[in-house]
Amino acid sequence: MSDAVRSGEASVASDGGPMIECRGVEKWFGKFAALRGIDLEVGLREVVVIVGPSGSGKSTFIRCINRLEQHDRGRIVVDGIEVTDDIRHIQEIRREVGMVFQSFNLFPHLTVLENVTLGPRQVRRLPKQPAEEAAMAMLERVRIPEQAHKYPGQLSGGQQQRAAIARALAMEPKVMLFDEPTSALDPEMIKEVLDVMRGLARSGMTMIVVSHEIGFAKEVADRVAMFDEGKLVEEATPERFFNDPQHERTKLFLSQIL
Amino acid sequence: MADRVEATRVEQLEPSGPPVREIGVRRWLRENLFNSWYNAALTLVFGAVLAWAIYASLRFVFVTGRWEVVRRNLTLLLVERFPRDQLWRPWAAMFILAITIALFLGASAAARRGDPTRQRPPLTPVEVARRMWPLAFLAAALLLLSRGLLPVVLVVALSAATLGARLAGERLPPWLRRLRYLLLALGGVAAVEVLILFGGEGWERWGGLMLLLFLAVGAIVLSFPLGVVLALGRRSRLPAFRLVCTVYIELIRGVPLITLLFMGAFMLGFFFPPGFPRPSPVVRALVALTLFTAAYVAEVVRGGLQSIPHAQIEAAQAIGLSPPKVTRLVVLPQALRAVIPALVGQFISLWKDVALVSIIGLSEVLNIAQRITQQTDFRAQGLQAEVLAFAGLVYWVGAYWMSRESQRLEKRLGVGER
Numbered sequence: 001m002s003d004a005v006r007s008g009e010a011s012v013a014s015d016g017g018p019m020i021e022c023r024g025v026e027k028w029f030g031k032f033a034a035l036r037g038i039d040l041e042v043g044l045r046e047v048v049v050i051v052g053p054s055g056s057g058k059s060t061f062i063r064c065i066n067r068l069e070q071h072d073r074g075r076i077v078v079d080g081i082e083v084t085d086d087i088r089h090i091q092e093i094r095r096e097v098g099m100v101f102q103s104f105n106l107f108p109h110l111t112v113l114e115n116v117t118l119g120p121r122q123v124r125r126l127p128k129q130p131a132e133e134a135a136m137a138m139l140e141r142v143r144i145p146e147q148a149h150k151y152p153g154q155l156s157g158g159q160q161q162r163a164a165i166a167r168a169l170a171m172e173p174k175v176m177l178f179d180e181p182t183s184a185l186d187p188e189m190i191k192e193v194l195d196v197m198r199g200l201a202r203s204g205m206t207m208i209v210v211s212h213e214i215g216f217a218k219e220v221a222d223r224v225a226m227f228d229e230g231k232l233v234e235e236a237t238p239e240r241f242f243n244d245p246q247h248e249r250t251k252l253f254l255s256q257i258l
Numbered sequence: 259m260a261d262r263v264e265a266t267r268v269e270q271l272e273p274s275g276p277p278v279r280e281i282g283v284r285r286w287l288r289e290n291l292f293n294s295w296y297n298a299a300l301t302l303v304f305g306a307v308l309a310w311a312i313y314a315s316l317r318f319v320f321v322t323g324r325w326e327v328v329r330r331n332l333t334l335l336l337v338e339r340f341p342r343d344q345l346w347r348p349w350a351a352m353f354i355l356a357i358t359i360a361l362f363l364g365a366s367a368a369a370r371r372g373d374p375t376r377q378r379p380p381l382t383p384v385e386v387a388r389r390m391w392p393l394a395f396l397a398a399a400l401l402l403l404s405r406g407l408l409p410v411v412l413v414v415a416l417s418a419a420t421l422g423a424r425l426a427g428e429r430l431p432p433w434l435r436r437l438r439y440l441l442l443a444l445g446g447v448a449a450v451e452v453l454i455l456f457g458g459e460g461w462e463r464w465g466g467l468m469l470l471l472f473l474a475v476g477a478i479v480l481s482f483p484l485g486v487v488l489a490l491g492r493r494s495r496l497p498a499f500r501l502v503c504t505v506y507i508e509l510i511r512g513v514p515l516i517t518l519l520f521m522g523a524f525m526l527g528f529f530f531p532p533g534f535p536r537p538s539p540v541v542r543a544l545v546a547l548t549l550f551t552a553a554y555v556a557e558v559v560r561g562g563l564q565s566i567p568h569a570q571i572e573a574a575q576a577i578g579l580s581p582p583k584v585t586r587l588v589v590l591p592q593a594l595r596a597v598i599p600a601l602v603g604q605f606i607s608l609w610k611d612v613a614l615v616s617i618i619g620l621s622e623v624l625n626i627a628q629r630i631t632q633q634t635d636f637r638a639q640g641l642q643a644e645v646l647a648f649a650g651l652v653y654w655v656g657a658y659w660m661s662r663e664s665q666r667l668e669k670r671l672g673v674g675e676r
Contacts, residue, residue: 066576068572068575068576088274091578094575094576094577094578095578097576097577098577099573099576101569101572101573103569105570105572105573105574107570107574107588107592108592109591109595109671111593117581118579118587119577119578120575122579122583122587123577123578123579123580158594164573167577168576168577171578172575198569218463
C-alpha cells in the first residue's frame with residue numbers, strides 16, 4: 001500500500017484497539033484479483049464511507065468482514081476476533097456485525113415484524129414477547145411501525161430498506177455494514193433511508209458504508225476511502241477528500257460523479 | 259407567438275368512478291360464442307357434442323346402468339374382507355379421524371385469530387360446500403347405492419360431529435391448542451388402531467377403499483420428509499451424503515413403479531436376517547410406494563431449493579443464523595411453497611398409482627371392481643362399464659379434491675408475495 005495517500009487520523013476504540021482492523025487483505029476470484037492488499041482500520045463510533053468505480057472491490061471488501069466472502073490472504077480482526085474458517089468465530093462476528101444489502105434481501109415469506117425478530121429469537125434466543133417489543137422499538141426508530149404486520153412485497157423500496165436496517169439493528173450489532181443501500185431506490189426514497197442512517201451515525205454506531213451519496217459522505221463520514229482495482233488508493237477526511245484530493249484516480253473519479 | 263408562456267391551471271375534473279360494465283346474457287353470448295362465423299360454428303359443434311355427452315352419461319347413470327353389481331358388493335369395495343360383524347370399527351375410525359382433523363382445524367383457526375397477519379375470512383357454509391363438494395358427492399353416491407337407513411344416519415351423525423368438533427376446536431384451552439399437532443398425530447394412530455386392536459383386523463388383511471386410503475396417506479406422509487431430506491442431501495456439501503442421495507434418486511427414478519412393487523414383494527425378504535419376521539405384502543407395498551414417491555418429491559423440492567436466490571441465504575447468514583437454521587427457517591419454507599403445485603401433482607400420481615398394488619396380490623378398489631364381474635350372479639353380463647365407472651369415481655374424487663386444495667393452499671400462501 002505504498003501508493004496510498006493517507007491523511008487524517010483513524011480514531012481508536014476506547015479499549016485501545018480499533019473496532020475493525022484489516023491488514024493486507026487479498027481476495028481472488030480465480031485468476032482475477034478482486035482485492036490486492038487492503039489495509040484499513042475503523043475505530044469505535046467511526047463512520048467510513050467507501051467510494052470507487054464498480055468492480056473496484058468495495059462490496060467484496062465489506063463482504064469479507066462478515067465472511068460472506070472468504071479472503072485469501074491477510075488478516076481481518078473484528079472487535080478482537082479474527083475472521084477465520086472457524087464457524088464459531090464467524091457466528092460470533094456475524095452476531096456483532098449487521099449488514100444492509102443493496103437489494104434489501106428481506107425474507108418474503110415472513111412479515112416485517114417476523115423478519116426483524118428472526119435473528120433475536122433464533123440467534124440470541126430471546127422469548128417471543130421481548131423480541132417483538134424490541135423489534136417494534138426498532139421499527140419506530142426507522143419510522144415504519146405501521147408496516148409491522150405487512151409482508152415485504154407490500155412495502156415500497158424505501159420502506160423495505162428501512163425494515164432491513166431494523167432487522168440488522170435488532171441483533172444489537174456493534175458495527176453496521178452498508179452495501180450500496182440506496183442504489184436500488186427511487187430518488188424520493190433515498191432520503192428516507194439516508195435520514196435513518198444519519199440518525200444511526202449520530203447515535204454513535206460504527207459504520208462502513210459503500211455508497212456514492214456524496215452529500216451523505218460529506219455530512220456524516222469521519223473518513224472517506226477510495227477503492228480502485230482492488231486497492232485502497234486514498235483515504236482522507238471528507239473535506240480533504242472532496243476539496244483537495246491527492247491521487248489522480250480520485251480526481252478523475254470525483255470529476256465524473258460530482 | 260407569445261413571449262412567455264403563462265402557467266395555466268389545468269381544470270380539475272372529478273373522476274366519474276370506474277367504468278361500469280354491465281353485460282346481459284345475450285350480449286355475453288354474442289361477444290363470446292357467436293362473434294364470428296367460425297366461432298359460431300365451433301360453438302354449435304361443441305355444444306352438440308357436449309349436450310350429447312351429458313345426455314349419454316345421465317342415461318347411463320340413471321337408466322341403462324345396471325348398478326346391482328356395485329350395490330350388492332358395496333361393502334366389499336369399501337373394506338373387502340373386513341369381518342362383517344366388525345364394521346363398527348371402520349365407522350369408529352372415520353369418526354375419530356373426522357373429529358381430530360376438525361378439532362385441529364378449529365384450533366388452528368383460533369391460533370390465527372390473535373395474529374393480525376394471518377387473518378382469513380370466516381368460514382361460511384358456501385365456502386365449506388365449495389371445498390367439500392367432491393367428498394359430499396362421493397358420500398351421496400355411496401349412500402344412494404347402499405339404500406340403507408343406518409348409513410344415512412351415521413353419515414349425518416359424522417357430519418354433525420365434524421361440525422361440532424370444528425367449533426369446539428376454536429374453544430380449546432390455549433395449552434391444549436398448542437398440542438394440536440400431537441392431537442392430530444394421535445388421531446391418525448387411534449384411527450388405525452381401532453381397526454386392529456382387540457379382535458380387529460391387522461392391515462395385512464385390509465382391502466378396498468380402506469386399503470387405498472391407508473397406502474396413499476401412509477406413503478404421502480412418509481415420502482414427503484424423506485424426499486425433503488434427499489433433496490437437501492443432493493445439494494449437501496458432504497460428498498458421501500450427496501453421492502448416496504444422488505444415486506438413490508437416479509436409481510429409483512429410472513425404474514418403473516411396477517418393478518419396485520415386485521421387488522418389494524419378492525426381494526425385500528433377502529435383506530432381512532433369517533428368522534426375522536417377514537413384512538406383510540401391505541407393508542411391502544407401502545415401502546415401495548414411499549421409496550418411489552420420495553425420489554420424485556426430492557427432485558421437485560430440489561427445483562424449489564434452486565429457485566431461492568443466493569442473496570436470501572446471505573441475508574440469513576448475515577444476521578447470524580446457523581447453517582441448519584438458514585435452511586429450515588429461510589430456504590425450505592420458500593422453496594416448498596414455490597413447488598406446491600408440482601408436489602401435489604406428485605401425490606395425485608401416487609394416489610392413482612396405488613391401483614397397481616393389485617399386481618402383488620392386494621385388493622384395492624379397482625381390483626375388487628374387476629373381480630366382482632366374475633361372481634356367479636354377474637358373470638358374462640358385460641358389467642365392466644358399471645364397475646369401472648364406480649372405481650373411476652372413487653379415484654377421481656380423491657385426485658380432484660387434492661388438486662383443488664392445492665390451488666387453495668397456493669393462493670393462501672401466496673399472500674404478500676408480489
